[in-house]
Amino acid sequence: APRAAEMAMAALLAAELPEPVWVVPDLLPAGFSILAGRPKQGKSFLALQLAVAFGTGGRFLDRPVPQGKVLYVALEDSPRRLQGRVREMGAPSDASVSFAFQWPALNAEGLDLLEDRVMAEGLSLVVVDTLARAIGGRLDWDDVGAVTPLLGGLQQVALARDVCILAIDHHRKPSMVADVVDDVMGSTGKSAVADTIWGLYRKRGDRGAKLRVTGRDVAECELGVVFDGKTLCWQVEETAHGVRTGSVQADILDALAELGGEAATKELAEALGRDARNVSP
Numbered sequence: 431a432p433r434a435a436e437m438a439m440a441a442l443l444a445a446e447l448p449e450p451v452w453v454v455p456d457l458l459p460a461g462f463s464i465l466a467g468r469p470k471q472g473k474s475f476l477a478l479q480l481a482v483a484f485g486t487g488g489r490f491l492d493r494p495v496p497q498g499k500v501l502y503v504a505l506e507d508s509p510r511r512l513q514g515r516v517r518e519m520g521a522p523s524d525a526s527v528s529f530a531f532q533w534p535a536l537n538a539e540g541l542d543l544l545e546d547r548v549m550a551e552g553l554s555l556v557v558v559d560t561l562a563r564a565i566g567g568r569l570d571w572d573d574v575g576a577v578t579p580l581l582g583g584l585q586q587v588a589l590a591r592d593v594c595i596l597a598i599d600h601h602r603k604p605s606m607v608a609d610v611v612d613d614v615m616g617s618t619g620k621s622a623v624a625d626t627i628w629g630l631y632r633k634r635g636d637r638g639a640k641l642r643v644t645g646r647d648v649a650e651c652e653l654g655v656v657f658d659g660k661t662l663c664w665q666v667e668e669t670a671h672g673v674r675t676g677s678v679q680a681d682i683l684d685a686l687a688e689l690g691g692e693a694a695t696k697e698l699a700e701a702l703g704r705d706a707r708n709v710s711p
Contacts, residue, residue, distance in 0.1 A: 433589065450647045453484055453555050453594045455493050459647045460554075460592045461625030462585035464561070466599040466614045471632045472639065472657055472664065473598050477557045478502070478515060479663045480596075484555050485525035491641075491653065492666045498554030500527040501547060505563035507531075518662045535566025537580050544595075545587045553593055561597040571616030581623040588625070601629070610642040632657075638667055 437445070450459035458480075467473045483490035487497025504512055512529060521527075528551075534540035536558075547553060558564050562571075570576055588595045599620070601613045610629035611621045621627060626645030632638070641653045641664075654667035 451554075451592045451594075452496070453498070454480070454490055454495055457491070457493070457643055457648060457651075458594060458596070458626060458628075459645070460588060460594045461645075461647070462581065462588045462623060463594060463596045463626040463628065463645070464599050464614060464620065464624045465596055465628040465630065466601050467630035467632070468601050468604070471630055473630055474507070474559055475515070475657070475662055476630060476641075476664050477559060477596060477598055478512070479519065481527050481555065481557055482516065482519055482521045482525055485527035486522055491655065491664065496554075498526065499552055500525075500555045500557070501530060501551075501553050502527060502557045502559070503530045503533050503564065504559050505531070505533065506560055515662055518660075520661065533564060536564045536584065537569070538566050540564065540566075541583050541587065544584075545591070548587065548591050548593050556593060556595045558595065558597040561599045564597070571620070574619040574622075577616060577619030578623060581620060585623055585625065608642070610644050639664075 452459050465473055465477055480490055480495075481500045481502050482488070484495050484498055485500045488495065507515075509529070509531060534543055536544070544556065548556065565580070569580070584595050584597070587593070600615045602615050608629070608631055610627055612618075613629055614621045614624075614627065624645070626643070626648055629642040631640040631642065637659075638654065638656045641655050642650075643652070644650045655664045656667045657664055
């Protein structure tokens with residue numbers, strides 16, 4: 431529904447307003463969002479995983495997600511590369527995901543085309559990979575006056591059409607204190623416009639990472655996630671029992687499951703190849 435241009439106090443207080451439209455419950459609502467991180471840290475894998483999950487109505491980071499139509503604007507990947515990735519992810523052929531490998535600049539006719547596609551196809555999620563590649567010409571990202579109206583156009587489309595537009599972007603060079611808002615590269619115009627910001631923080635060479643989330647309609651939170659190189663997917667870094675993946679506790683629970691749920695300490699230690707003094711069933 432169109433957003434009201436003006437409301438009196440009494441009308442605002444009496445209005446029955448809808449809840450946010452969620453792509454990922456409690457993590458990603460409709461609106462303009464940014465997924466940022468340092469280069470080669472797994473941002474595109476996370477976004478593609480989200481697109482596949484939403485296009486099938488599956489699960490994403492241990493959360494059930496609704497099913498909807500997705501447009502993935504892949505400006506940094508070839509069809510062959512994406513084919514390999516979605517095959518490894520086990521994506522079904524009937525997932526409601528379309529891939530565009532070329533797109534007019536969003537600061538030219540690309541924005542109008544995007545809105546036309548959203549309306550014509552009933553899209554619920556649009557991924558732009560990456561934001562910098564989707565902009566034509568030279569743009570000074572440190573210029574708030576230039577950045578704000580550009581991204582404001584994306585935000586207006588997202589909010590007016592109840593669609594999530596998720597743009598993949600980069601973090602500045604690491605600072606002493608990680609800040610999911612300030613770490614987005616460029617001026618504060620980017621982070622100020624965004625309705626939701628995801629920050630992926632991962633040390634080079636580590637499988638584990640932190641996904642920090644903040645936004646206007648989401649509670650600020652942090653998720654421990656780990657990358658599975660076999661499925662090319664990120665998983666929440668906890669088992670169903672609330673212990674960290676890869677920890678001694680997680681190994682014990684896995685071994686107990688294989689042993690039928692019960693085992694003496696000595697038997698459990700042998701199954702784990704650990705000293706019995708460090709194991710307690």
